[in-house]
Amino acid sequence: MSSFSRATVCVTGGTGFVASELIKQLLEKGYAVKATVRDPQDGAKLQHLKALADGLPGSLSFHKADLLEDGAFNIILQDCSYLFHTASPFFIESNDPQKDLVDPAVKGTENVMRSVAKASGVKRIVLTSSVAAMRGGAGAPQNGSMYTEEDWNETSTIDNGEAYHLSKTLAEKAAWRAAKESGLDLVTICPNFVLGPVLSRRTSGTSIGYMKGYLEGSGSLGNSANCDVRDVARAHVLAAELPSANGRYLISEPAAIPTAKQASEWLQAAFPSLQLGAGDDSNDTKPKFDNSKAAKQLGLQLTSHRSTLVDMAATLMSLGIATPKIKQ
Secondary structure, three states: OOOOOOOEEEEEOOOOHHHHHHHHHHHHOOOEEEEEEOOOOOHHHHHHHHHHHHOOOOEEEEEEOOOOOOOOOOOOOOOOOEEEEOOOOOOOOOOOHHHHHHHHHHHHHHHHHHHHHHOOOOOEEEEEOOHHHOOOOOOOOOOOOOEOOOOOOOOOOOOOOOHHHHHHHHHHHHHHHHHHHHOOOEEEEEEOEEEOOOOOOOOOOHHHHHHHHHHHOOOOOOOOOEEEHHHHHHHHHHHHHOOOOOEEEEEOOOOOOOOHHHHHHHHHHHOOOEOOOOOOOOOOOOOOEOOHHHHHHHOOOOOOHHHHHHHHHHHHHHOOOOOOOEOO
16 A cells, blocks of 8 residues: 555546546545535435445545535645546537536636645645647647647637537646646646446446447447546556656557457457447548657556457446347
């Protein structure tokens, strides 16, 4: 058990896909975790986290906090050594993207950072950003070949349909601006499209909908670079625990390898009785990502793409979230 064990930490957006796995890993290491949620009395949404806490050495408590309510995190953060700010909306379509995506992401981050500045005990903030803050649909890497931590998304707008990308870009920039102004220690984690095993029965969320749609035949596997939720959570923990961690960390496979066709073949081989579709390789642009900083500085070793897909499919089916067709 690390020397950080039993430290009190805060995880915002505690019921989210990444946050749930992060809480699991923190509890495994013995941390006292404060999870902020919209409704601490919502037993259905919190059930999976309570079950985790019952069998792990750490402790878990739930705290009501509204991202957009000024000062909502002041008391919660008073005895916390580390803050993991994962809370941010993740969906692509909205009738009012400014209200539903951009404002909660940016204003919420600014609000949380103000609370950290007032809580003298918080040693470091680890912010969940995204590859979306590094690249938009019309962008290209600065070095001409691979996206790195030096890249910023300068092309996404609400008008071009990339409000989510814009929200992540502006939120991360707001965090860095606040950190500089208040002298705060900030590290940001920028994952690519996050897949992997799920812990709760929630059916909302782009990542879950993506794999559920494929398994049930209403969608297909696209050709994009991904990352495993377990690796993303591990990167957050390492970024907090390692004093040398700094700046941004891109978490991603180097490219869209294997192809979507190969990925679908892996899933079919793992679940031979299921009637699964082929992968869609039509959008075969294969942007490349340099993940060497996380590997070198954090010592992060990525889970195989095959394990990510198979483990996600298995948990979606075991939890009753996805019901695939059986071969006749």
